[in-house]
Amino acid sequence: MYKLLFILIMFTIALPGWSRGTYQEPADFLLEIFQQKVPKAKVIWLSGEVRDKATEILTHKPRSLRVRYWANNEKSIWVLDEIGKTEPITVGFVISDNKITRVKVLIFRESRGSEIRHNFFTRQFNNAKLTQQNKLDRHIDGITGATLSVRALTRLSRLALYLNQQRLKK
Amino acid sequence: MTRHKRHTIKLKSMYQWHRYIGITIAFFVIILSITGILLNHTTEFKLSTRHIKNEALLKHYGIRAPDNVRSHVSNNIWVSQWGSRLYLDKKDLGEINSQLIGIMYYKEMIVIGLSDNLLLYTADGELIEKLSSEGGIPPVVTAIGITDNHLLAVNSTQGTYVADIDLTSWHKEPQAKTIWNSPENLPKPLHDILLIEYRGKGLNMERVLLDIHSGRLLGTGGVYFMDVVALLLIFLACSGLWIWTMRLIKQSRHKT
Numbered sequence: 001m002y003k004l005l006f007i008l009i010m011f012t013i014a015l016p017g018w019s020r021g022t023y024q025e026p027a028d029f030l031l032e033i034f035q036q037k038v039p040k041a042k043v044i045w046l047s048g049e050v051r052d053k054a055t056e057i058l059t060h061k062p063r064s065l066r067v068r069y070w071a072n073n074e075k076s077i078w079v080l081d082e083i084g085k086t087e088p089i090t091v092g093f094v095i096s097d098n099k100i101t102r103v104k105v106l107i108f109r110e111s112r113g114s115e116i117r118h119n120f121f122t123r124q125f126n127n128a129k130l131t132q133q134n135k136l137d138r139h140i141d142g143i144t145g146a147t148l149s150v151r152a153l154t155r156l157s158r159l160a161l162y163l164n165q166q167r168l169k170k
Numbered sequence: 171m172t173r174h175k176r177h178t179i180k181l182k183s184m185y186q187w188h189r190y191i192g193i194t195i196a197f198f199v200i201i202l203s204i205t206g207i208l209l210n211h212t213t214e215f216k217l218s219t220r221h222i223k224n225e226a227l228l229k230h231y232g233i234r235a236p237d238n239v240r241s242h243v244s245n246n247i248w249v250s251q252w253g254s255r256l257y258l259d260k261k262d263l264g265e266i267n268s269q270l271i272g273i274m275y276y277k278e279m280i281v282i283g284l285s286d287n288l289l290l291y292t293a294d295g296e297l298i299e300k301l302s303s304e305g306g307i308p309p310v311v312t313a314i315g316i317t318d319n320h321l322l323a324v325n326s327t328q329g330t331y332v333a334d335i336d337l338t339s340w341h342k343e344p345q346a347k348t349i350w351n352s353p354e355n356l357p358k359p360l361h362d363i364l365l366i367e368y369r370g371k372g373l374n375m376e377r378v379l380l381d382i383h384s385g386r387l388l389g390t391g392g393v394y395f396m397d398v399v400a401l402l403l404i405f406l407a408c409s410g411l412w413i414w415t416m417r418l419i420k421q422s423r424h425k426t
Contacts, residue, residue: 026304029304041306042338043336043338064297065296068299068304
């Protein structure tokens with residue numbers, strides 16, 4: 001009885017730690033999407049109006065002055081970080097024809113909210129586009145207990161779509 | 171002695187106790203109240219981000235510098251690692267989970283080499299980008315340097331990698347002639363400034379206020395002392411109520 005209780009207590013203590021993890025290395029994600037032929041990385045500088053819009057989307061100043069992306073004629077890939085509650089979540093976005101075609105949570109460092117990595121959640125972003133107000137053209141259903149992570153992922157998806165638009169303008 | 175007289179003596183004696191105890195603990199009640207109010211508004215007063223720089227307090231808490239401070243210099247810009255904290259000159263860049271391996275001033279950018287990634291900063295200390303494995307950086311970087319073609323290079327367990335001019339792609343180049351950045355001792359004035367900064371980051375205002383409030387600042391004895399102060403405060407509340415009630419009874423008797 002005591003053993004069972006001990007196991008249950010240890011399980012409860014360890015549970016938050018289990019949600020953290022690297023689900024796929026960003027480099028492997030690139031190799032998978034581009035089928036081993038990863039194009040040369042390019043960068044987009046977050047300055048002037050782009051920085052202001054990025055700040056508006058993220059609701060805080062971007063943490064870096066330039067963002068790296070990989071693109072060929074068909075698609076672009078953006079690997080972006082955003083803090084859910086206290087730690088950054090690394091997410092890979094594949095964008096084609098100004099629409100999100102794939103979202104993958106690559107590294108999750110928070111203690112809670114890792115449910116956002118599941119396909120049932122990320123597939124809501126498939127084919128999502130940006131409206132003129134830089135918002136998603138659809139509602140994303142939340143997950144109980146993962147509100148901050150859901151919000152972070154939604155912000156990142158808007159940023160990825162916005163930066164992709166800026167890339168095409170160049 | 172009449173019952174009335176006994177009652178008056180009792181009341182007087184209680185009043186004296188109430189007064190003496192009140193005077194004795196007044197100072198501590200003020201401390202408890204002030205620290206309590208401040209702790210109630212930790213977020214508003216940003217107590218957790220205000221750091222203590224008082225030498226005596228830091229010493230009291232046993233906060234000292236790490237044994238090994240690693241530092242590098244390029245173009246008279248210093249980068250140093252104190253435990254897990256990274257400093258660019260005097261600016262605190264935050265916590266890192268890896269080891270500092272060097273710094274290079276490259277095309278008006280400051281490139282800080284860590285064992286698992288590179289950090290690009292502007293001359294003003296603003297982060298440009300964090301380069302890691304997806305940017306083509308080899309997994310374990312051991313040195314950072316500049317080639318004879320003025321390109322940035324990193325040495326790793328997998329060999330020497332050289333970047334393109336914008337640092338967007340890296341390729342393996344074992345034959346690259348490179349001058350590697352090596353550790354240097356921090357100049358004494360900068361060391362002393364960072365020592366105060368580093369030690370200060372180890373102790374915030376919230377922690378000190380909590381310890382003053384609980385008495386823990388003076389060790390276990392302090393905690394028990396504050397317990398006694400709290401018990402005396404309870405006594406004061408009870409004795410105050412008792413004196414007030416007795417007086418009320420006395421006044422009502424006089425009236426009748």
